[in-house]
Amino acid sequence: MLAEIVTIGEEILIGQIVDTNSAWIAEQLNIVGVSVVQITSISDDREQILDTLKQAASHADVIIITGGLGPTRDDITKQTLCEYFDTRLVMNEAALKNIERIFVSRGYALTPVNLAQAELPEACEPLINAQGTASGMWFEKEGRIYVSMPGVPFEMKGLMQDYVLARLAAINNKVVLHRTVLTQGVGESFLADRISKWEDALPANIRLAYLPQPGIVRLRLSGRGKDKNTVQQQLDEQIDALYKLIPEHVFGEGTDTLEELCGRLLRERNLTLGTAESCTGGYIAHLITSVAGSSDYFKGSIVSYANEVKEQLLNVSAQSLNKYGEVSSEVVNEMAVGAKKILNTDCIISVSGIAGPGGGSPDKPVGTIWICVTTPGATQTKKFVFGDQRERNIRRTAIAALAMLHKALLNH
Numbered sequence: 001m002l003a004e005i006v007t008i009g010e011e012i013l014i015g016q017i018v019d020t021n022s023a024w025i026a027e028q029l030n031i032v033g034v035s036v037v038q039i040t041s042i043s044d045d046r047e048q049i050l051d052t053l054k055q056a057a058s059h060a061d062v063i064i065i066t067g068g069l070g071p072t073r074d075d076i077t078k079q080t081l082c083e084y085f086d087t088r089l090v091m092n093e094a095a096l097k098n099i100e101r102i103f104v105s106r107g108y109a110l111t112p113v114n115l116a117q118a119e120l121p122e123a124c125e126p127l128i129n130a131q132g133t134a135s136g137m138w139f140e141k142e143g144r145i146y147v148s149m150p151g152v153p154f155e156m157k158g159l160m161q162d163y164v165l166a167r168l169a170a171i172n173n174k175v176v177l178h179r180t181v182l183t184q185g186v187g188e189s190f191l192a193d194r195i196s197k198w199e200d201a202l203p204a205n206i207r208l209a210y211l212p213q214p215g216i217v218r219l220r221l222s223g224r225g226k227d228k229n230t231v232q233q234q235l236d237e238q239i240d241a242l243y244k245l246i247p248e249h250v251f252g253e254g255t256d257t258l259e260e261l262c263g264r265l266l267r268e269r270n271l272t273l274g275t276a277e278s279c280t281g282g283y284i285a286h287l288i289t290s291v292a293g294s295s296d297y298f299k300g301s302i303v304s305y306a307n308e309v310k311e312q313l314l315n316v317s318a319q320s321l322n323k324y325g326e327v328s329s330e331v332v333n334e335m336a337v338g339a340k341k342i343l344n345t346d347c348i349i350s351v352s353g354i355a356g357p358g359g360g361s362p363d364k365p366v367g368t369i370w371i372c373v374t375t376p377g378a379t380q381t382k383k384f385v386f387g388d389q390r391e392r393n394i395r396r397t398a399i400a401a402l403a404m405l406h407k408a409l410l411n412h
Contacts, residue, residue: 001172003029004038004060006052008067008077009151012041021066021156032165033174033224034062044068049080057144062168067151069134071113078121078137081148085139087123095120095135098128124148127163131155136163145171175228179235180211180220181242182256183249184403188212191219195245203234214392215399251406258402259287265409266297266347271376273405274343275301276314276335276350278326279369284349284398299343304335314338327352327364329381332372340374347409348374349401353384355393369397373404375412380404 005022012019019041026036037060042048049068056063068077082088096118103110117133120126127136132150136159139146147164149156183191188210192199199208205225211218221238223231243250252261266273275284285301288294302313307326310316316334324330335350353369360366367386372379384400386393 001034001061001168001174002037002059003034003062003064004040004056005036006056006063006065007039007041007151008044008049008065009041010043010074012067013043021151021153024153024157025064025066025160028160028165029062029064029168030176030178030222032169033172033176034168044074044076046076046080046083049077050084053084053146057142060144062145062147064164065146065148066156069117069148069150071117071133077148078119081124081137081139081146082121085121085123085141087121089119090122092118092120092126092135094128095126098130098135099133102133127159129155129159130162131158138163174224174226175231177223177228177231177235178220179239180218180254181239181250182252182254183217183219183246184215184251184258184399186217186246186249188217191217191246191249195219195242198238198241198245202238205231206234206238215396215403251403257287257291258399258406259291262402262405262409263288263291263294263297265406265412267293269409269412271346271409271412272297272299272344273347273349274299274339274345276339276348277301277303278305278310278335278352279355280351280394280397280401281305283394284351284401287398287402299345302339302342310335314342325364327354327368327370329370329372329383332370333379333381336372336374336379346376347405348372349405351397351401353393353397355397356388356390360388367393369393369400371397371401371404373401373408375405375408378408378412380408 005025007019007022011017022039029036040052042052068075099114099118114133120135120137124137124139127138129135132152132155134150136149149159206221206223209220211220221235223235225231277284282301282303288298304310304314307321311318314335315338316331320330320334332350332352336348339350340348350372354360354366356366366388369384372381386396
């Protein structure tokens with residue numbers, strides 16, 4: 001089944017609110033095997049609503065509509081739906097009782113405007129909204145399913161979960177399963193080249209999506225079919241084959257993060273960690289401490305942004321700074337040694353680089369980064385050259401540093 005999501009409301013079009021409803025609805029529809037082919041946002045305008053519904057019916061089996069069901073005059077969705085389905089508004093007793101229940105429980109007096117919300121198109125199947133006064137509506141026309149719901153997120157989610165998703169799943173009789181593999185240390189195009197033969201040989205019912213972000217490329221495999229166990233087995237087989245192709249780049253799956261994985265390994269190995277940061281300005285420490293329970297293993301960070309701090313606090317030698325520059329393997333190694341002594345930790349991450357957009361030179365262009373990771377018995381220092389965008393460079397540096405730590409801890 002194919003679906004289109006239609007959001008109605010001027011507030012979305014002018015940027016007053018962010019349309020989080022469509023993202024959530026698309027995710028839930030995908031789980032029950034319904035593929036979203038289009039998302040459309042329109043204003044509270046009769047002609048736009050009618051035209052959008054007609055166009056959606058030409059390419060979608062299911063049209064999910066949110067918004068425009070409030071009690072005020074600018075909310076015209078119900079009236080326009082009556083016109084589209086050639087029907088009329090009638091008082092619905094179940095909707096009326098629900099509205100009365102809500103107002104009595106809150107100690108409010110009913111007004112004619114609120115009572116009007118109990119009027120629903122005669123041709124619809126009402127979806128009573130336990131969370132609010134605007135009922136949802138289920139229509140069917142010429143083999144198409146139309147579902148109209150309020151735009152308030154928690155009310156819409158309640159209706160989707162109580163009425164819509166299970167019903168669509170039963171009609172569709174298909175399952176969609178996902179597994180997402182997380183990779184680091186290789187760009188999207190290089191990764192695609194590495195796994196091209198494997199990708200070409202994927203079964204017809206399994207699709208691969210590349211989802212890049214700074215420092216990480218997520219590989220999402222989506223399998224479709226009628227039997228859940230069969231689809232799951234197919235996905236597992238393909239993931240196993242992928243792991244064997246790029247073992248050095250895979251670090252996790254699903255919602256795993258490097259900071260969480262590193263924290264887990266530090267705790268398991270009873271090790272402590274500290275950071276000495278220059279170009280990242282404490283961002284690595286921020287990621288580490290964003291994990292609940294990080295106080296079990298993280299002792300602290302020294303942000304030595306200026307060279308005098310590197311010298312005076314971390315005991316980096318003036319000779320190294322003058323001879324090699326602050327962006328060098330020598331300096332990050334000395335930063336790690338100094339930080340380990342001060343923080344008294346088992347492991348240290350130290351970084352220094354040129355985040356940009358200025359400060360580069362022919363031999364050290366913007367994006368040049370040196371990272372040192374020390375663990376008990378091992379020290380690794382590595383140079384990276386990223387791009388010229390400051391925020392991305394900071395993020396990529398942090399991800400690269402955590403990835404180095406993760407690999408070192410796995411080998412410890």
